Amino acid sequence: MSGSIFGKVFQISTWGESHGKALGVVIDGCPAGISLCEEDIQKDLDKRKPGNSPFSTPRKEDDRVEILSGVFEGKTTGTPISLIVHNTNQRSSDYTEISRLYRPGHADYTYDQKYGFRDYRGGGRSSGRETTARVAAGAVAKKILSELGVSILTYTLSIGPVQIDKTKFDADQIYKNFLAMPDADAAQKAAEFLMKQKESEDSSGGIVECVVTGLPAGVGEPVFEKLDAMLGKAIFSIGAVKGVEFGSGFKASSMSGSENNDFYRFDEKGELTKLTNNSGGILGGISDGFPIILRAAFKPTPSIHKTQKTVNKQGENIDIQVEGRHDPVIVPRAVIVVESMVALTLVDYLFQRVFSRMDLIKKALS
Template sequence: MPGNTFGHSFRITTWGESHGKALGVVVDGVPAGLELSETDIQKDLDRRRPGQSEVSTPRSEADSVEILSGVLDGITTGMPVSMLVWNKNAKSSAYDYIKDIPRPGHADLFYSEKYGMRDHRGGGRSSGRETIGRVAGGAVAKKLLSLVGVEVFAHVIELGGVKAKQLSFDEIRLNVEKNVVRCADPQAAEKMLEQVNAARLEGDSIGGIVEIIATGMPAGLGEPVFGKLDADIACAMMGIGAVKGVEFGVGFECSRMKGSQMNDPFIINDGRVVPKTNNAGGMIGGISTGLPIICRIAVKPTPSISKTQKSVDMAAMKEIDLEVHGRHDPTIPPRMVPVAESMMAVVLADHMIRSGRIGPDSLLV
């Protein structure tokens, strides 16, 4: 099964299944000399883990990370950094009833079409639990980016049709972790939580939009044709399960604007020519402009719902009514926040190394 590795000079390879013994990631391309501990990784895994709030699955997992290789005395050696998280609370028998029944909205049927079989225990590799490896790898990327003044953060800006007001970066940083839906607008967060609870009572789920921001970015990252920075970021975001759309800057609104409205005019600031506005979202021609990167992703509702849906018993080859049981998130965007941050960080760290702004082999001078 190819397709488990992402990146070029900085690469992550995730492995493991939702109900297997463990999950993890191998991060290749980490320069030697980076201070790195399990604590650096754990803080983001804690933000992603299940059972943390009323808007996440009740599956209880500590998701404690172990660094297996690539670090000596708290410093990276330049060798692959391998990390592991054991599954402790998997209840695989809860999925036996759907062994021959594909769940609507899931990859069940199409894994079977591709491989001739599937892991029905929680979805296997198609489960959102696969993102453990992405978050662990992204934590390493974030640590690297912090050395050059780049910060990546995300927040929920829409959930169940409730939209947050526009806030400053400082307001987002200050407020995003103060509520369970990870919305930096407190008033909107309350209404979002009401929508989550209403959907849960109906046996349903809701989707939303997550905005990802990268500040401190230098100009000049990205390749002009097939290695465009925004294309790589879009690929990273669309590779996350449940993401159905990506936009940058003003996004799809650009289709309703005139060129005179969309174009970012140039000005002189401290002796440098820079864009005055950021409609382009920090990238033009696939190359970073030096302004913050602004990306938004559309996240679909959780497909596992207890409402009755139509499916097929493939063993008996008959149509049936299906109610999905088990422990599932009533909404995905709040837990998507650290995942989206991580994938953005992986892309940016990769481009930083490829451009020579971070040493490809060692941080030691």
């Protein structure tokens, strides 16, 4: 299976399945001398792991990470970093019936058509559990970004019909409620909505918003590998994402040029400012030094207990109720996944930027 490697200079390769012995990632291109321990990575894995709330799958996994290589005496060595997370709570028997049919909204049918075979235990490689490895790698990327003064704030913008009120924005609330919402009132309303969805054996989708600050202007590649294009690729690689937008996003299509253009001004200190940020911090595929704002739309969890229509491998039309342990909404657990993919992309592009100008190369080698 190709397609499991991401990045050019800072590169990761993930491996493992939902119900295999373990999942993991190999990180290549990480500079030597960065302080790194397992707890640095564990903090992010704990935000993603299942069984933490009434709105996540009851599957219990500690998701304890182990560093196998690339770190010595608390510092990265510059050699490949290998991370592993063991699966400890598989119940593969829950999926026996799935081997003979195709679940609506899942990759069962497409995997069969591509490979002629599939790991039906929880979806195998197509399972959301694969993102464990991404989050582990993203924690390393965020360590690098923190040393470069780049910060990422990611949160749940909406769940179903409930959206946060930006006038009540409180970043401290993000991980104080089960839904990763920076608005306590919206989190309560969303929780009530989700309980109704659970009672009706259904699920919900939502939107994750990510804001990057501190990224300098000039990061990104023109034409085919624009920064927004590669961030879009990174976010779309998350299984349940169905839409990505930057800045004003789709709203720009209904705006006039005078409304959508970001007007430049110099402030009293002579520093460049923008009166708006409809571009979302990226112009011509290159960062402009202002906050990058992106949003990812997640579809409802496809595994629901409500009766659904599908077909089996014998060519019969059938009705099914999906058994097993599933999230009624994946958005809260996906917040850290979005943040991780953004971090991985930014580190790779910051490293590439060094080679884009002779003065930066000379500075790096001086």
